[in-house]
Amino acid sequence: GDSVTQMEGPVTLSEEAFLTINCTYTATGYPSLFWYVQYPGEGLQLLLKATKADDKGSNKGFEATYRKETTSFHLEKGSVQVSDSAVYFCALYSQGNLIFGKGTKLSVKP
Amino acid sequence: NAGVMQNPRHLVRRRGQEARLRCSPMKGHSHVYWYRQLPEEGLKFMVYLQKENIIDESGMPKERFSAEFPKEGPSILRIQQVVRGDSAAYFCASSLQTPSSYNEQFFGPGTRLTVL
Numbered sequence: 001g002d003s004v005t006q007m008e009g010p011v012t013l014s015e016e017a018f019l020t021i022n023c024t025y026t027a028t029g030y031p032s033l034f035w036y037v038q039y040p041g042e043g044l045q046l047l048l049k050a051t052k053a054d055d056k057g058s059n060k061g062f063e064a065t066y067r068k069e070t071t072s073f074h075l076e077k078g079s080v081q082v083s084d085s086a087v088y089f090c091a092l093y094s095q096g097n098l099i100f101g102k103g104t105k106l107s108v109k110p
Numbered sequence: 111n112a113g114v115m116q117n118p119r120h121l122v123r124r125r126g127q128e129a130r131l132r133c134s135p136m137k138g139h140s141h142v143y144w145y146r147q148l149p150e151e152g153l154k155f156m157v158y159l160q161k162e163n164i165i166d167e168s169g170m171p172k173e174r175f176s177a178e179f180p181k182e183g184p185s186i187l188r189i190q191q192v193v194r195g196d197s198a199a200y201f202c203a204s205s206l207q208t209p210s211s212y213n214e215q216f217f218g219p220g221t222r223l224t225v226l
Contacts, residue, residue, distance in 0.1 A: 004152070036217075043114065043201055043217035044153070089152055096166060098143075098215065100152035 002027040002094040006101035009087075013080055013108050021075040021104045023064075023090035031092040033057075033066055033073040038087040038103070047075075047088070080108045112137065114204050114218035115184075122224045123192050131187040131221045135204030142185040143215060144177060147199040159185060192225045199223075 007022040025033065032051045036044040048057030053068035062077045073090060085108045090101040115134040123129050135142050140161050145153040155169040159179040170177065174192075179185040189196055199222050203215035 041219065043116075043219045044203075045217070046214055091152075096158070097155045097169075098145075098153075099155070100145075102150065102152040 002031065002092060002099050004090050004092055004099055004101040006088075006090045006104055008102075009104040009106070011104060011106045013106070015082055015108055015110050016079045017108075019075070019077040019080045019084075019106070021088055021090075021106070023073045023075065023101060025071050025073065025090075025092050027071075027092055027094055029094075030068070031094045033064070034091040034093070034098070035062070035064055035073070035075050036089040036091060036100075038089065040086070044089065080106070082108045082110055084108050114202055114216050116200075116202050116218035116221050118221060119219060120222050120224070122226060124226050125193055126191050129189040129192050129196070129223055129225075131189075131200050131202075131223070133185040133187070133202030133204075133218060135185070135202075136206075136216055139204035139206050139216070141205045141207070142179050143203045143205070144185075144187050145201045145203065147201060147220070149198070153201060156187075189223075192223075194225045197223055197225045 003026045034049045035047040037047045038044050048059040050057040050066035056065045064075045087103045087105045089103045142159045144156040147153045157170045157177045158166040174190045176188045199220045201220045202218045205213045205215045207213040
Protein backbone atom coordinates (compact mmCIF):
# COMPACT_ATOMS: atom_id res chain seq x y z
CA GLY A 1 0.00 0.00 0.00
CA ASP A 2 0.88 3.65 -0.13
CA SER A 3 3.32 4.85 2.50
CA VAL A 4 5.52 7.71 3.62
CA THR A 5 8.99 7.44 5.11
CA GLN A 6 10.67 10.40 6.72
CA MET A 7 13.96 10.78 8.50
CA GLU A 8 14.16 9.83 12.12
CA GLY A 9 14.48 12.51 14.71
CA PRO A 10 15.01 14.25 16.87
CA VAL A 11 16.90 16.93 15.01
CA THR A 12 18.63 19.64 17.03
CA LEU A 13 19.95 22.74 15.31
CA SER A 14 21.28 26.12 16.30
CA GLU A 15 19.37 29.21 15.31
CA GLU A 16 20.04 30.30 11.69
CA ALA A 17 21.24 26.83 10.68
CA PHE A 18 20.07 25.17 7.46
CA LEU A 19 17.34 22.55 7.81
CA THR A 20 16.63 19.49 5.69
CA ILE A 21 14.10 16.84 6.66
CA ASN A 22 13.98 13.99 4.17
CA CYS A 23 10.74 12.44 3.02
CA THR A 24 10.18 9.71 0.45
CA TYR A 25 6.96 8.06 -0.54
CA THR A 26 5.53 4.97 -2.18
CA ALA A 27 2.28 5.37 -4.07
CA THR A 28 0.40 4.29 -7.12
CA GLY A 29 -0.28 7.17 -9.42
CA TYR A 30 0.66 10.73 -8.56
CA PRO A 31 -0.54 11.69 -5.11
CA SER A 32 -0.62 15.16 -3.63
CA LEU A 33 2.11 15.70 -1.05
CA PHE A 34 2.09 17.74 2.13
CA TRP A 35 4.10 18.88 5.08
CA TYR A 36 2.26 19.43 8.32
CA VAL A 37 3.65 21.02 11.49
CA GLN A 38 2.57 20.27 15.04
CA TYR A 39 3.55 22.77 17.71
CA PRO A 40 3.58 21.56 21.32
CA GLY A 41 0.09 20.92 22.64
CA GLU A 42 -1.59 21.79 19.36
CA GLY A 43 -3.11 20.01 16.40
CA LEU A 44 -1.51 19.69 13.00
CA GLN A 45 -1.34 22.66 10.69
CA LEU A 46 -0.78 22.47 6.98
CA LEU A 47 2.63 24.00 6.24
CA LEU A 48 2.85 23.53 2.48
CA LYS A 49 1.74 21.27 -0.32
CA ALA A 50 2.46 20.24 -3.89
CA THR A 51 -0.03 18.56 -6.18
CA LYS A 52 2.07 17.49 -9.18
CA ALA A 53 5.60 16.66 -10.20
CA ASP A 54 8.13 19.51 -10.05
CA ASP A 55 5.74 21.69 -8.06
CA LYS A 56 7.41 23.59 -5.23
CA GLY A 57 5.42 24.30 -2.12
CA SER A 58 6.58 27.13 0.11
CA ASN A 59 5.44 28.89 3.27
CA LYS A 60 7.08 30.75 6.16
CA GLY A 61 10.53 30.25 4.61
CA PHE A 62 10.06 26.49 4.23
CA GLU A 63 10.20 24.85 0.81
CA ALA A 64 9.70 21.38 -0.62
CA THR A 65 9.80 20.19 -4.24
CA TYR A 66 7.78 17.26 -5.56
CA ARG A 67 10.37 14.98 -7.19
CA LYS A 68 8.72 12.19 -9.11
CA GLU A 69 11.97 10.61 -10.27
CA THR A 70 13.20 10.12 -6.71
CA THR A 71 9.72 9.90 -5.12
CA SER A 72 10.79 12.52 -2.62
CA PHE A 73 9.45 15.68 -1.00
CA HIS A 74 12.25 16.93 1.25
CA LEU A 75 11.56 19.89 3.51
CA GLU A 76 14.13 22.70 3.63
CA LYS A 77 14.61 26.03 5.32
CA GLY A 78 17.64 28.23 4.93
CA SER A 79 17.72 29.71 8.42
CA VAL A 80 15.71 28.20 11.25
CA GLN A 81 14.43 30.08 14.25
CA VAL A 82 13.67 28.96 17.79
CA SER A 83 9.98 29.36 16.96
CA ASP A 84 10.32 26.61 14.32
CA SER A 85 10.73 24.01 17.07
CA ALA A 86 7.93 21.53 16.45
CA VAL A 87 7.20 18.11 14.99
CA TYR A 88 7.04 17.97 11.20
CA PHE A 89 4.99 15.37 9.34
CA CYS A 90 5.24 14.47 5.69
CA ALA A 91 2.00 13.15 4.20
CA LEU A 92 0.41 12.09 0.96
CA TYR A 93 -3.21 12.08 -0.12
CA SER A 94 -4.32 8.80 -1.64
CA GLN A 95 -7.74 7.34 -2.32
CA GLY A 96 -9.49 9.77 -0.05
CA ASN A 97 -7.11 9.44 2.90
CA LEU A 98 -4.13 11.29 4.27
CA ILE A 99 -1.20 8.96 4.96
CA PHE A 100 1.39 10.33 7.36
CA GLY A 101 5.02 9.65 8.09
CA LYS A 102 6.07 9.13 11.70
CA GLY A 103 7.10 12.72 12.22
CA THR A 104 10.42 14.41 12.86
CA LYS A 105 10.91 16.45 16.00
CA LEU A 106 12.94 19.61 15.46
CA SER A 107 14.50 21.55 18.33
CA VAL A 108 16.17 24.86 17.57
CA LYS A 109 18.52 26.26 20.20
CA PRO A 110 19.26 29.99 20.54
CA ASN B 111 -13.67 31.81 13.47
CA ALA B 112 -13.40 28.94 15.87
CA GLY B 113 -11.31 26.09 14.62
CA VAL B 114 -11.94 22.42 15.16
CA MET B 115 -12.77 21.83 18.81
CA GLN B 116 -12.05 18.66 20.69
CA ASN B 117 -12.85 17.75 24.24
CA PRO B 118 -11.70 16.69 26.60
CA ARG B 119 -8.08 17.55 25.91
CA HIS B 120 -6.91 14.91 28.34
CA LEU B 121 -8.82 11.82 29.42
CA VAL B 122 -7.76 9.19 31.92
CA ARG B 123 -9.57 5.89 32.09
CA ARG B 124 -9.02 2.60 33.86
CA ARG B 125 -8.97 -0.64 31.92
CA GLY B 126 -12.48 -1.76 31.09
CA GLN B 127 -14.06 1.68 31.21
CA GLU B 128 -15.53 3.56 28.27
CA ALA B 129 -13.96 6.60 26.64
CA ARG B 130 -15.96 9.19 24.72
CA LEU B 131 -14.13 11.74 22.62
CA ARG B 132 -15.92 14.70 21.10
CA CYS B 133 -15.18 16.74 18.03
CA SER B 134 -16.93 19.87 16.80
CA PRO B 135 -15.92 20.67 13.21
CA MET B 136 -15.24 24.10 11.91
CA LYS B 137 -18.32 26.12 11.13
CA GLY B 138 -19.80 25.07 7.81
CA HIS B 139 -17.78 21.84 7.59
CA SER B 140 -19.80 18.68 7.22
CA HIS B 141 -16.96 16.17 6.84
CA VAL B 142 -15.13 14.79 9.85
CA TYR B 143 -12.11 12.51 10.08
CA TRP B 144 -10.63 10.76 13.09
CA TYR B 145 -6.96 9.84 13.39
CA ARG B 146 -4.98 8.07 16.08
CA GLN B 147 -1.38 8.88 16.96
CA LEU B 148 0.41 6.24 18.95
CA PRO B 149 3.61 7.20 20.78
CA GLU B 150 6.50 7.76 18.37
CA GLU B 151 4.20 7.12 15.40
CA GLY B 152 2.56 9.22 12.76
CA LEU B 153 -1.16 9.74 12.53
CA LYS B 154 -3.20 6.79 11.31
CA PHE B 155 -6.56 7.28 9.66
CA MET B 156 -9.45 5.69 11.49
CA VAL B 157 -12.78 6.85 10.08
CA TYR B 158 -14.38 9.42 7.82
CA LEU B 159 -17.92 10.61 8.47
CA GLN B 160 -20.43 12.98 7.01
CA LYS B 161 -23.54 14.06 8.85
CA GLU B 162 -25.38 10.88 9.92
CA ASN B 163 -23.24 8.65 7.69
CA ILE B 164 -20.03 6.68 8.03
CA ILE B 165 -18.28 6.95 4.69
CA ASP B 166 -15.04 5.07 5.32
CA GLU B 167 -14.17 3.15 8.47
CA SER B 168 -11.36 1.12 6.99
CA GLY B 169 -8.92 2.26 9.67
CA MET B 170 -11.16 1.56 12.61
CA PRO B 171 -10.47 -1.47 14.81
CA LYS B 172 -13.24 -3.99 14.33
CA GLU B 173 -14.13 -4.29 17.99
CA ARG B 174 -14.78 -1.81 20.80
CA PHE B 175 -14.48 1.29 18.59
CA SER B 176 -17.37 3.19 17.08
CA ALA B 177 -17.96 6.66 15.69
CA GLU B 178 -20.94 8.80 14.89
CA PHE B 179 -21.67 12.25 13.54
CA PRO B 180 -25.30 13.04 14.28
CA LYS B 181 -27.41 15.62 12.53
CA GLU B 182 -27.06 17.86 15.56
CA GLY B 183 -24.09 18.04 17.84
CA PRO B 184 -20.49 16.94 17.72
CA SER B 185 -18.94 13.84 16.28
CA ILE B 186 -18.25 11.19 18.92
CA LEU B 187 -15.53 8.57 18.93
CA ARG B 188 -16.40 5.90 21.45
CA ILE B 189 -14.05 3.28 22.81
CA GLN B 190 -15.60 0.57 24.93
CA GLN B 191 -13.71 -1.53 27.48
CA VAL B 192 -10.49 0.38 27.01
CA VAL B 193 -7.14 -1.38 27.22
CA ARG B 194 -3.67 0.06 27.80
CA GLY B 195 -2.92 -0.18 24.08
CA ASP B 196 -5.64 2.39 23.41
CA SER B 197 -3.49 5.06 25.08
CA ALA B 198 -2.79 7.55 22.32
CA ALA B 199 -3.60 10.99 21.00
CA TYR B 200 -6.79 11.07 18.99
CA PHE B 201 -7.12 13.86 16.45
CA CYS B 202 -10.18 15.03 14.65
CA ALA B 203 -10.11 16.97 11.39
CA SER B 204 -12.83 18.54 9.32
CA SER B 205 -13.13 19.67 5.74
CA LEU B 206 -15.52 21.72 3.69
CA GLN B 207 -15.97 19.58 0.61
CA THR B 208 -15.86 15.98 -0.38
CA PRO B 209 -12.39 14.45 -0.64
CA SER B 210 -12.71 13.39 -4.30
CA SER B 211 -9.87 15.77 -4.82
CA TYR B 212 -8.01 17.00 -1.85
CA ASN B 213 -9.63 19.70 0.20
CA GLU B 214 -7.67 20.83 3.20
CA GLN B 215 -8.39 19.07 6.43
CA PHE B 216 -8.23 21.30 9.49
CA PHE B 217 -7.11 19.55 12.64
CA GLY B 218 -8.20 19.95 16.22
CA PRO B 219 -5.78 20.00 19.17
CA GLY B 220 -6.38 16.35 19.96
CA THR B 221 -7.52 14.33 22.95
CA ARG B 222 -4.79 12.52 24.84
CA LEU B 223 -6.20 9.32 26.25
CA THR B 224 -4.34 7.53 29.02
CA VAL B 225 -5.49 4.11 30.13
CA LEU B 226 -4.27 3.06 33.55
